[in-house]
Each structure stands twice: as structure tokens, then as C-alpha cells.
Amino acid sequence: MSSFAPDLFHSDNVGLEPHPTARDKAVAKNVLRTGSLILSIPSLATILLPTEKGQRCDCCFSSQSSGVTLRRCTGCASYWYCGTKCQTLQWPIHKRFCKNFNRYFASTAFDSLEAHEKLDALLLTHLSAEASIEDITPHRAREISIFLSLVPGPAVNTRIPPICPLSTKERPTNLDALYARCGNNNFTIHSHLTTIAHGVFPLASRLFNHSCLPNAAAKVIIEPSQAISLNIIALRDIAVGEEICIPYLDPALLQTRQQIFQLTYGFTCSCPSCIMMENIGRLPPLPESENELGALNTALRHFVFPSWEHDASEILLPAKPFTEIPRSLFPVLHESYLTQLSESFSSTSHDGPSDTALDVGLTLLALYALIYPPNYPQIGMHSLEMAKTAWNASIIAERNESRFGTAAVDLEKKAQLYLRLSSEILNVFGPEGDPGGPLEEISVLQSLIHENMRV
Numbered sequence: 352m353s354s355f356a357p358d359l360f361h362s363d364n365v366g367l368e369p370h371p372t373a374r375d376k377a378v379a380k381n382v383l384r385t386g387s388l389i390l391s392i393p394s395l396a397t398i399l400l401p402t403e404k405g406q407r408c409d410c411c412f413s414s415q416s417s418g419v420t421l422r423r424c425t426g427c428a429s430y431w432y433c434g435t436k437c438q439t440l441q442w443p444i445h446k447r448f449c450k451n452f453n454r455y456f457a458s459t460a461f462d463s464l465e466a467h468e469k470l471d472a473l474l475l476t477h478l479s480a481e482a483s484i485e486d487i488t489p490h491r492a493r494e495i496s497i498f499l500s501l502v503p504g505p506a507v508n509t510r511i512p513p514i515c516p517l518s519t520k521e522r523p524t525n526l527d528a529l530y531a532r533c534g535n536n537n538f539t540i541h542s543h544l545t546t547i548a549h550g551v552f553p554l555a556s557r558l559f560n561h562s563c564l565p566n567a568a569a570k571v572i573i574e575p576s577q578a579i580s581l582n583i584i585a586l587r588d589i590a591v592g593e594e595i596c597i598p599y600l601d602p603a604l605l606q607t608r609q610q611i612f613q614l615t616y617g618f619t620c621s622c623p624s625c626i627m628m629e630n631i632g633r634l635p636p637l638p639e640s641e642n643e644l645g646a647l648n649t650a651l652r653h654f655v656f657p658s659w660e661h662d663a664s665e666i667l668l669p670a671k672p673f674t675e676i677p678r679s680l681f682p683v684l685h686e687s688y689l690t691q692l693s694e695s696f697s698s699t700s701h702d703g704p705s706d707t708a709l710d711v712g713l714t715l716l717a718l719y720a721l722i723y724p725p726n727y728p729q730i731g732m733h734s735l736e737m738a739k740t741a742w743n744a745s746i747i748a749e750r751n752e753s754r755f756g757t758a759a760v761d762l763e764k765k766a767q768l769y770l771r772l773s774s775e776i777l778n779v780f781g782p783e784g785d786p787g788g789p790l791e792e793i794s795v796l797q798s799l800i801h802e803n804m805r806v
């Protein structure tokens with residue numbers, strides 16, 4: 352039976368309908384255009400990664416590197432804020448554990464936890480502080496009640512991690528219920544696709560199921576002096592009545608993702624990509640000889656970008672659907688193939704030779720375009736790296752031959768092509784995280800190319 356709740360939220364874009372196994376699903380009430388904002392969702396609790404602690408405001412995540420001055424909380428000296436607005440925003444929760452935090456943080460009980468358990472313990476501390484506020488606002492009360500109404504994760508054998516004692520003497524009564532929902536409703540928060548934090552966004556959890564070929568994606572909005580929120584963006588046009596899905600983890604984990612879904616979320620994904628992987632079964636091994644591997648790379652590029660050999664300006668996206676991949680290309684679905692390509696691209700794009708970087712990078716682009724859905728940000732980020740590599744190579748070629756030499760001009764054309772692709776894709780997802788980022792890099796490189804006027 353569905354627990355469809357009409358009063359849960361109101362949106363002109365999203366409705367809730369029963370789902371055969373995941374209780375409910377979010378469906379489009381209108382045609383949702385590519386790149387449009389579907390819904391903006393507030394956070395209930397957020398935790399910075401240890402590497403970001405002291406570098407960002409614990410409330411709004413504004414970063415010191417973007418010019419913000421941080422001040423420590425004088426009570427615990429462990430939380431940093433960019434100003435009184437953020438400190439005041441967090442105080443109703445923070446005051447519940449501020450005085451006990453240092454002793455807790457230095458305790459053996461906390462110190463002996465694994466890194467991921469520490470994050471769980473801190474998130475649970477924040478959630479239990481939220482859930483035990485007496486003078487709670489109606490908005491926060493609603494968020495907590497949505498969180499407690501979520502489908503719990505699979506029963507875990509692990510014990511509840513020790514949380515920081517709250518200012519009340521009693522142990523929070525609903526700790527088990529809160530913890531049961533932590534694992535499968537914990538969003539990884541990125542800035543420019545680098546993980547900086549974890550967070551709980553109850554309405555996002557309540558609404559959006561997972562797909563490995565999602566039609567939407569979540570991005571974090573960092574606004575100075577405001578709590579973190581999550582924007583859900585349409586990656587392609589979504590028809591009325593179509594389910595809106597987001598990725599719970601990187602769809603490129605082709606071989607291991609089902610295991611993670613089972614362990615963390617307790618479901619088996621049945622998206623077209625997972626059905627395809629299941630039908631393929633055991634993957635044929637990757638070739639060992641350089642020649643055979645080279646032939647496989649070329650075949651992959653031909654399949655994904657059929658017109659590339661005839662016209663270098665023709666990288667047409669979206670690529671062929673993943674479900675049409677021929678048997679001869681099944682070895683490219685090994686996760687190790689993607690790892691090898693990205694390691695090779697990363698080292699050659701930094702240290703050269705640039706022609707190898709551009710060659711490997713094109714194969715990697717083909718693989719990304721095959722396994723990710725259209726407009727997936729990783730495709731655009733990689734295309735931007737390709738544009739930078741081609742541009743740097745064109746400058747070096749110019750020094751070695753002449754300003755209008757064929758090599759320099761060809762490389763500049765490549766830089767323009769990859770830049771156009773990355774701009775088209777990343778503008779769909781739009782700005783996210785810290786100020787600056789890939790969209791700003793694109794416009795800087797566009798001006799450099801424009802000023803050079805070689806092509």
C-alpha cells in the first residue's frame with residue numbers, strides 16, 4: 352500500500368505516485384525542460400568532511416579560499432562560522448552539544464571509529480539534537496517528521512555509533528529510528544564535483560528514487576549566510592507522468608553498483624543499464640596485448656562517435672544508447688578499463704605527451720558518453736579537461752613551428768570543439784558549489800581562444 356501523502360509538499364513540477372517496490376515515486380506534473388530547476392530542497396543536517404573543517408563555515412559552507420573570514424565558536428572551539436548570521440542559524444542545534452563536544456571528540460569511543468563511522472556519528476549527533484529541540488519551528492518539525500517517515504535502510508549489523516551527549520540528561524528516544532534512516536538517505540555533497548560534505552535532505556529522499564540512467568541530478572547551492580540547499584535539475588526533457596530519478600551513486604560503477612545498492616539501500620536496480628549488465632553476465636576479459644587494446648579503443652570511438660574519422664568537428668552527443676553496445680565492445684564495461692583510461696589521461700595531460708593525452712582522452716570521452724546519460728556533468732568536466740589539454744598543446748606547437756602552422760591550428764580547433772561540448776553540457780547542470788568553477792574556466796578559455804584569433 353502506498354503511503355502517498357498529499358500534504359507533504361506542493362510543487363507545480365512534481366507529484367507523488369505509488370511505486371511497486373520503493374513505496375512512492377516522483378513524477379513530472381508538467382513537461383520539465385532540459386536544465387530547468389525541478390525543486391529546491393532545504394537541508395536538515397550537514398557535516399563537513401574532516402579535510403574541509405576549519406576551511407569552510409560549518410553552516411553555509413562558504414570557503415576561506417573564496418575570501419570569507421571564519422571565526423571559531425568560543426564554546427567548543429570546534430565549529431567555525433563566517434558570521435553571526437550563520438552562528439545564530441545553527442545555535443538552536445549546536446547549543447545542545449557545544450559544551451560536551453570537545454570531550455566527546457577526544458574520547459576513545461569516538462577516536463576508535465572508522466572514518467565513515469565518525470561521519471555517521473556526527474550526522475546522528477546533529478539529527479538527534481534537531482529531533483530533541485523543544486521550541487522547534489514548524490518548518491524544522493516537518494523536516495524531522497519527513498525524515499522519520501522515510502523507508503529505513505536494510506537492517507545493519509553495526510551498532511549505533513556513540514553520539515555526542517546532548518545537554519539533556521536523557522538519551523534521545525528516537526535514536527534507533529534516526530540511525531535506521533541515516534545510511535540510505537545520506538547525500539554526498541560536492542562542490543565542482545569534489546566531495547566536501549554529507550547531508551540529509553528529507554524531502555529529496557522522500558521523493559526521488561535512483562536510476563543509473565537518471566533524467567535529473569542534485570546539486571548543492573552554497574549561499575553565504577544561508578543553510579545549504581539542494582537543487583534538482585532536469586538533465587533532459589522529462590515528459591508529463593515520467594518518473595524523475597536521480598543517481599544515488601556514480602553510474603560508472605558498472606560492476607559493483609548492484610552490490611552497493613543491496614548493502615546500503617536494500618534494493619536491486621532495474622534501470623535499462625542494470626538490466627543490460629545483467630543480461631551480459633560475465634564480461635569477456637580485456638585484451639592483454641597493446642595492439643588488441645588499441646583496436647578496442649578505436650572500435651569504441653567508432654561506435655560512439657561514428658562520424659569522427661571523417662570530420663574531426665563531429666563529436667555528436669548524445670551518443671548511441673548504452674543498450675545498443677555490440678558484443679565485441681563488452682570488455683570496455685570492466686571498471687578497470689575506465690580506471691586505466693582516466694589514470695593514463697590524467698598523467699599524460701599533465702606531463703605529456705599531449706598527443707597521447709588527446710588520444711586516450713577521446714576514448715575516455717567515448718566511454719563516458721556511452722555509460723552516462725545525456726548531459727551528465729562528468730562528460731562536460733572531462734570535455735573541459737580535453738579543451739585545456741588541446742589549448743596548451745596548441746601553444747607549445749606554436750612555439751615549435753609557427754603561429755599559423757597546421758599543428759597549432761588543428762589543436763586550437765580541437766580545443767574549440769571540446770570547449771563547445773563542455774559548455775553545452777555543463778550549462779545544463781548550471782553553476783554549483785563554490786563561486787567560480789568549471790563554467791568560469793570555460794569563459795576564461797573562450798576569451799583566450801577568441802583573443803588569439805588563430806582559427
Ligand SMILES: C[S@@+](CC[C@H](N)C(=O)[O-])C[C@H]1O[C@@H](n2cnc3c(N)ncnc32)[C@H](O)[C@@H]1O
Nearest residue numbers: 373374375501502535556557559560561616618
Ligand atoms: C531515498 S529513499 C527513496 C524514497 C522512497 N521512494 C519513499 O517513498 O520514501 C531510498 C529507498 O527507496 C528505495 N528505492 C530507491 N530507488 C529505487 C529503485 N530504483 N528501485 C527500487 N527501490 C528503490 C530503496 O528502498 C531505498 O532504500
